Amino acid sequence: MIALASLRERRRSLLGTLITLAVAVAVLTICGLLLVSARPVTPDRYAASPVLIRPVPPSDPEAFTEPRPWPKEQAAALTARLAAVPGVSAAVPVHRFYAQLLRDGAPVTGEHEAYSWSSAVLGGYRLAAGRAPAAAGDVALGEDLGLPPGARVELLTAAGPQPFTVTGTVDGSGIWVGDPVSGTVGGPGSRAGDAVTAVSSARVGSGGAGGGVPVIGLLIGADADPAAVAVAVTGVVGAEGVVLTGDARGALEPVGDARTRWIGLQVLSALAALGTFVSVFIVASTFAFATRQRHRELGLLRLLGAVPRQVRGWVLGEVLLLGLLGGAIGVPAGLLAAGPVAGWLVRTGFEPASFTVLYQPVVPVAALAAGVLVALVGAWSAARRAARVGPLAALREAAVDDRPVSRVRLLAGAVALVGAVAVGVAATRASGADLGSYALYAAMLLVVAGSLLAPLLLPRAVRLLSAPFAGGRGATVLLVRQHVATAARRSASAAAPVLLCVAFTVLIGGMVQTTTAYYGLNRVTAVDAAAVVVPDGTPGLSDAAVAAAGGLSALPTTLYEGAEPLPAAGVTPAEHTVLTVVEGDLATLHRSPMGGSPETTSAAPPAVPVGPAGSGRTPPAGPLVPVAVAQGFAASAGWAVGGRHPVSGPDGQPITLEVVAVLAGGPLPAGILLDRAVVRAMDPSALTSVVYSDRPVPAAVLAGLGGRPLSAAAYAGSGQEEDDRLVWVFTALLIGVSAGFALLAVVNTMLMSTTGRAGDLRVLRLSGATRRQVLGLLAAETAAVVATGAALGLAVAVAALAALARGLSVQLGVAVPMVIPWGTLAATVGVCLVLAVAAATLPALGSRRAASPSAGV
C-alpha cells in the first residue's frame, strides 16, 4: 500500500522512467529478433542439392572475399572422384562469370552472374520453354525476366556488352549459359560447348582459361541417405574443400550478402548495446534523483519502524513493477515494429534482400527479462542509498549533502576514467572497423566517470560560470550558486542526462566527420581529376566502360596465399604517373609473365598449396609474374624487391610473384599491383571500381555501359557512395536513439526537480520573491545545470574524438585533424536547454494556475 500510494503520488516523475524502459525493451526486442533472424540463407540455385562442396574459405570470415576457387583441373579430378562415391547420382561443378542483362541500355539489377546451364539442376530448375543454351551466344533466362526464346539480348560482361540469343526460359530466375568442355561428369550438360570459356575469353585477347570452380554440387539417388553420403564425401574431399549440408549451405550466399548482413549485425548490436547502456544510465540517474528527493519521506518511514531491508524492497519493488510494465508495453511494440524495421533495413542496405524476420519466442522473453534487469541494475545503487537513509533524516533538513562524493563513488569514477584512457590508448592501435567502437566504448566509460565525478566538478564549474555575475546585488546568482553547491549530488543527477546527450551526439557526429573528412580529402587529392566515372547499377565498370571513360583506373582482383586472400590490382603504364617508386623499377612490371602465361601452364598437374598461408615450402610454381607492392604491405608481409612468392591467382592456378618495385604509401588501390592484362587473363570477372579522367567525360559515351560521370567535387563530397550513405544512416540512428533517451531523461529530471522543490519555492515566495523572480531563478538554475552538463559532455566527446583521430593518424601514417561538429553541439545544447527550462518552469506555472495552496509558487 505504501509503495502503491507513493507510486500514485509520483506517477508523473515515474512516467519518464516507464517510457524509457518501454522504449528500451522495444529496441531490444527489435534488435534481438532481427539479430537471430540474420542468418545466411542457402541460395535458391543450390536448394535442390543436399550436399555441396566448396574450397577452404579464408580464416577471417570478415574478409568478405570468395574462397580461392579450385583450378579447373583440380575441380575436374575432384568432380570425378565425387561422382564415384556410392549414392551420388551426379557431381556438378559450377562455372560462373559476371554478367548483367541490359534492358534499354540500363543494367537490370538483381542478377549479377551467369551460371553454367549444367548447374541449374542444383536449384531444381527446368526449362519452361525453348531449349538449353549450348553454343557461345546462347543464353537461357529466368521466366521472371519476361524475354521469350528467340529474343536477342545484350549481356553486360566484364569485357563489355555482348550479344546473346535467348534459347530458352527457366522456371526460376537467373542467367544461364552453355557449359565449358571440361565441365560436368554425369550432369545434364556434358555434351555442351564451351560458352563460359568463349565468353570470358572472347574480348580479352589471349585464349583465357576461364575462372576456377567455386562450388561442386551433388545430387544423390532417391534411395541414398544424405547424411551417409555427406560422411563418405567428406572422406573423399579431405583437405581440398569443405562439405556443406543443411543450413550450413547458407555459407554459399553471395559475398555481398554476407557483408551486408555483417553491417546489419554491427548496426543492430551497436543499437542494442547503446540502448541498454543509455537506459541503465537513465534509470540510474532518475532513481538516484528520486531517492534523494524522497529522503525525508524515507526517513519518516524509518522513524516509524521500517527496517532498511523494507526500504530497499520498496525501491526495488517499484522499479521491478516499472520494468515489467515497461516490458508489457515494449515487447508488443517491438514485435509490431520488427517487420517494418526489417523492411527498412533491407531497403537501406543494412540487410540482404533474402532477409526475413523469424519470430523466435525466446526473444520477447529475453527482452522482457533484459528490461527488468536494466531497471534493477539502474536502481540498485539508489535502493542501497535509500536503505541507508536514517530515521533522523525525517527530522533534519536534507538540503546539504554532508558528503558530496562518497569514497566508493570516487573510486568507481576513477576506475571508469582509467578504463576510458586504457580503451582510448587501445583505440590508437585498433584496426579500421574496430576504431569507431573503441571510441564509443571510451565515451561510454567517460560518460560514467563524468557523471560519477560530477558532484565534485559541478559546484566549481557553476562558481566559475557565474563568477562574472557574482558582483550584482540580486538574489538570483547567490541562490543559484548556493543551491548547486549545497545540493551537488542532486544537481549532478540532473546534469547527467545532458552530459550523456551532448557527449554521444557530439562524439558520433564528430566521429563520422573526422573519418569522412579524412577519406574525402584523400579522394580529392588522390588524383586531380576533372571527372570521375563510377558504376551505375552495376557492381563495377566493364573494360568497355573503362575504355570509353579514358582515364586512370585499376582492375582489382584477389590473389591467394594458401587460403588467405591478398588484395591486388591490375594497372597499365599510364597509371605509373601517380605511383611513387621507393625502391626498384616499374619498367619490368608489364613484361609478359615468364615461364609462359597462366594459360600455357594450365595443363600442368594442380600444384596448388592447400596448407596454411605463408608455408614457404611450396616450390615456385606457375609463371613468374612481376609485381609492385605498397610500402606498408611490403613491411607487414616481409616482402622486398627481388623476392619471389608463390601464390594462387583468382582462378586458383599457381603463379609466382616477383617483386620488382616498392611503392610509397598513400592511396593505392591495393597492396599488390601487377599488369592489367595479366589480371584480366586470370580473372575474367574482374571489374573496375572507378576511373579518374583528366578531361570531362560526357555521359553519352557511357550510355549502355553501366557507368556514370561525376565532377571531382561531387565525387569527393559525401553521400554518393554507398558506404558513406550507410554510415550516415547508421550515425543518425545511433544519435537518434541516444539523444532521444537522454532528452526524455532531461525533461523527466527537471519536472521532478521542480515538483520536489515546491516547499522551497513557497518559502522564497513568502520571503518576498515575485513570481517572475522565482521562475527566473528556476530557469537560471536549470541553465546552469544544463551548461555544466554540456561542458562535461563536450569534454568527454573531445577526449574520445582525440583518441579516434590519433588512432586514424597512427593507422594511416598521416596527421588526421579532429573535427568537432559545432553545429550538432549547438543544436543539442539548444534543444536540451529549451526542454529543460520548459520542464523546470512549467510545473511551477501549472500549479499556480491550479491554485493549489500547497504547491503554488
Added chain:
Amino acid sequence: MTSTATVRLHAVRKTYGTGANTVTALGGVSAEFTRGSFTAVMGASGSGKSTLLQCAAGLDAVDSGQITIDGTDLAGLSEHARTLLRRDRIGFVFQAYNLVGALTAAQNTALPLRLARRAPQAAAVVQALAEVGLAERAGHYPAQLSGGEQQRVAIARALITRPAVLFADEPTGALDSTSSAVVLAALRRLVDAHLQTVVMVTHDPVAAAAADRVLVLADGRLVDEITGADPARIAARLARGAVAA
C-alpha cells in the same frame, strides 16, 4: 539493577563534530521516566533537548552512557533490532507533523502496524483517532486538515502500537493556543486513562504545566527539576536559571 522506570538514562554523553568544531550536546545526563509519568523537558535553544529525545529514542548513537527502554539496553542492539524496538515500544511526535501526504489520516495512523506487517484493525485505528478527537476525519488527507489536527493524527499514529513511551519534540510549537490546548489535553488524557509514559520537549511554560514534572537543560546538563508547578512559576524558575547560567 531492576527498575520500574520505562526509560532510564545514565550518564549519557553526546558530541557532534570533530576537532575545533566539537559541540557537546549532552554532557552526562541521567534521568528516569516511570510508567504513567508525563515529563516536560525545557531549556534554552541549543541546550540539547532534541538531542536528548533522539538519543533516548535510539535514533542517534550516544558517545557514552547507558539508555534502557522497558528493560532493554539500547547499546547492545543492532540497527535492525533498534528499528524493531522503536517500532514496537516507542512513539514519536515532532513539531512538523510529518504525515505522509499520499495517505489519509486513517492510513497514516495505521502506518506503523503495516510497517510491522501487522494487519491494522479498522476499529483500533478509529479508536486511536477517537482518542485525539478525530474519529470523523479518518478519510481526510493531511492537506485537508489543520495544523492542530495533523498533529493529533501524528499522536494517534504514535500511539497505535501501544508504545511504552511517547516522545514529543515541541508538539505544540507550530500551533496557536487553542490548538495547543487540544493537543495537550489529548496527551494528558492518555497519561491519565492509559498510564501512557510521555516525554515532551517544549519552550512553552503553559504546555510544560500540563506535565507532572519539568526537567530543565542548560548546555547539555540537567540543571533543574520542577514538579507540580503552574505556568507562571515555571517561567520564573526558567528565568532564574537563565540568569544563573
